[in-house]
Amino acid sequence: MRYSQDIIEEVRSGNDIVDLIGGYVSLRNRGGNFFGLCPFHNEKSPSFSVSSDKQMYYCFGCGAGGNVISFIMQIENYDFIDSLKFLADRINYILPQPQQNEAAKQQLRKREVLREIHKVAARFYYDTLQEDKSEAKSARKYLDDRQIQLRKAFALGLSPSNWDSLTKNLQKHGFSLSDMVESGLVRNNAAGGYYDRFRGRLMFPILDVDKHVVAFGGRIMGDGEPKYLNSPETPLFDKSRQLYGIHAARKARHKELIIVEGYMDVLSLHQAGFSQAVGVLGTALTTHHTRLIKRINSDTVILLFDRDRAGVQALLRAIPILLEAGIKVKCLQVSEDTKDPDEYLQKYGAAHFRVLLDSAKNHAAFRIELLTKEFDLKNTEQRIIFTQEAAKVLSSIDNAIEADAYIRDTAVLTGIAPQAIRAEMDKHRGARFSQEAAPRELPSLRQSLRGRQNDRGLLEARKGMLSVLFAYPSVNQQLKEFLSPDEIGGGIPAKLLELAYLGEEKNVADIISQFESLEEQQQTAELLKDQPNFENTAAMEKAVNEMWRTIKKSYFIERMSEETDLNVINTLGSALRNLEKQYISLNNGVK
Numbered sequence: 001m002r003y004s005q006d007i008i009e010e011v012r013s014g015n016d017i018v019d020l021i022g023g024y025v026s027l028r029n030r031g032g033n034f035f036g037l038c039p040f041h042n043e044k045s046p047s048f049s050v051s052s053d054k055q056m057y058y059c060f061g062c063g064a065g066g067n068v069i070s071f072i073m074q075i076e077n078y079d080f081i082d083s084l085k086f087l088a089d090r091i092n093y094i095l096p097q098p099q100q101n102e103a104a105k106q107q108l109r110k111r112e113v114l115r116e117i118h119k120v121a122a123r124f125y126y127d128t129l130q131e132d133k134s135e136a137k138s139a140r141k142y143l144d145d146r147q148i149q150l151r152k153a154f155a156l157g158l159s160p161s162n163w164d165s166l167t168k169n170l171q172k173h174g175f176s177l178s179d180m181v182e183s184g185l186v187r188n189n190a191a192g193g194y195y196d197r198f199r200g201r202l203m204f205p206i207l208d209v210d211k212h213v214v215a216f217g218g219r220i221m222g223d224g225e226p227k228y229l230n231s232p233e234t235p236l237f238d239k240s241r242q243l244y245g246i247h248a249a250r251k252a253r254h255k256e257l258i259i260v261e262g263y264m265d266v267l268s269l270h271q272a273g274f275s276q277a278v279g280v281l282g283t284a285l286t287t288h289h290t291r292l293i294k295r296i297n298s299d300t301v302i303l304l305f306d307r308d309r310a311g312v313q314a315l316l317r318a319i320p321i322l323l324e325a326g327i328k329v330k331c332l333q334v335s336e337d338t339k340d341p342d343e344y345l346q347k348y349g350a351a352h353f354r355v356l357l358d359s360a361k362n363h364a365a366f367r368i369e370l371l372t373k374e375f376d377l378k379n380t381e382q383r384i385i386f387t388q389e390a391a392k393v394l395s396s397i398d399n400a401i402e403a404d405a406y407i408r409d410t411a412v413l414t415g416i417a418p419q420a421i422r423a424e425m426d427k428h429r430g431a432r433f434s435q436e437a438a439p440r441e442l443p444s445l446r447q448s449l450r451g452r453q454n455d456r457g458l459l460e461a462r463k464g465m466l467s468v469l470f471a472y473p474s475v476n477q478q479l480k481e482f483l484s485p486d487e488i489g490g491g492i493p494a495k496l497l498e499l500a501y502l503g504e505e506k507n508v509a510d511i512i513s514q515f516e517s518l519e520e521q522q523q524t525a526e527l528l529k530d531q532p533n534f535e536n537t538a539a540m541e542k543a544v545n546e547m548w549r550t551i552k553k554s555y556f557i558e559r560m561s562e563e564t565d566l567n568v569i570n571t572l573g574s575a576l577r578n579l580e581k582q583y584i585s586l587n588n589g590v591k
Contacts, residue, residue: 020090158201158221
């Protein structure tokens, strides 16, 4: 973490969760807690609970939960640090500046200057577009003809056609010529002169995910080449790390993004109500883009590239990059009589596009459909090659049910048995055995143990044990010798157990703040949302022993399912049987 835990807790505790969430959700007091309609999923009856005592929220409908930091991360699509800064600003808390060396300070100052240059330039281009001049009128007419009314929302502008309008404007604001050149908006020539990079172009400010202008794209308004021109790479701008429209898509909070290729495609889609559209900036999709997609909490992408060969190839290259990042992928193409989404919307309108969007295919189905156009399936040899290629595509599907459906479709299409297609898929997956083959080592034991680690009873035992440990710190040291972090299941439960064994008194909101990712915070909220309530120590002791046995049994069973050494398996089996003979006695329980 960039800030100490003490600072994080000061900021968190200074923001009352009921007051904060009440600014986003209408809450009503009911039985000591506050309830409202969940802002993270659609519902008609309130299942969103906010606890003033615990300073946490939890939705019984979708499972969203956490503290004030978690809420801002989720509702505003901020990361941990940005959420902390947001909450600090809310209570006028001055966060300390992180330690930096002189080089880092100079780099930060340079970025701030370049950011200010882009901000001033965006205002200059925007104002130019509003002027009562023929050049500005022509640009506005171009947008009106395309029914684009998003000039303010996307800060659209116009660069004058004369050589140095922006240069002179930036000089008036006190910027140095060297900083202007480094911004990429001004160029210099061999004769020592300076001139604007963008002239006579409709301007598209490129905003990062935090709404800072980092670059521009420009479309020529008259004759000339290139038709589109982008800012060069600068300390602010790397086209492989930015997506046009990401700031607006973030605000829309869609789980499913539409990725297109052009500025006008993005604008037309947003104008038609599809605010989940973003555009690549003349480059292939990269792993940096996938991080950006995940940062705004989107988990599915619809790739909608141009129908030409270059567009199809770009789409195919993007699929494995997205899948590797754990993002679900669908593919879509506009009708053959249109070349891109902008033209499709101009011709058919938003209602037809929504129908088209609903027809987006799973990436595997799309790729197989493309393959059918390359092979003559009436020819045996080509049908075999097609099936081999299709099996390669299908091997990328992790969901067994989904894969089975496409295997059956491919079998019907080719007349080749599903078992043969599965075998070919296994080659590409590098699997040692076919999916139909039974494990050769210890089959009866493995089959009897498999799938028993995530049953409801085990999850409840983990939750109950952790709740007891945090609610009654006095019993932590007594339980420490009986249950290790590895035994409770690893991951978040293990980290929470380690925290509990420190013996420090913390409320749930403090504990949630120990984790920076929203996923970890929500898991923590789920595990600790319930307050244990026992009549006396005997009742707690009985419950603790039952939960402890459930957790330990699961641990031993998991170890046995992974082992190949029969001696180790027998030892684990003996320990499993001895659990019933052991009993944990608590001296300092309920008070």
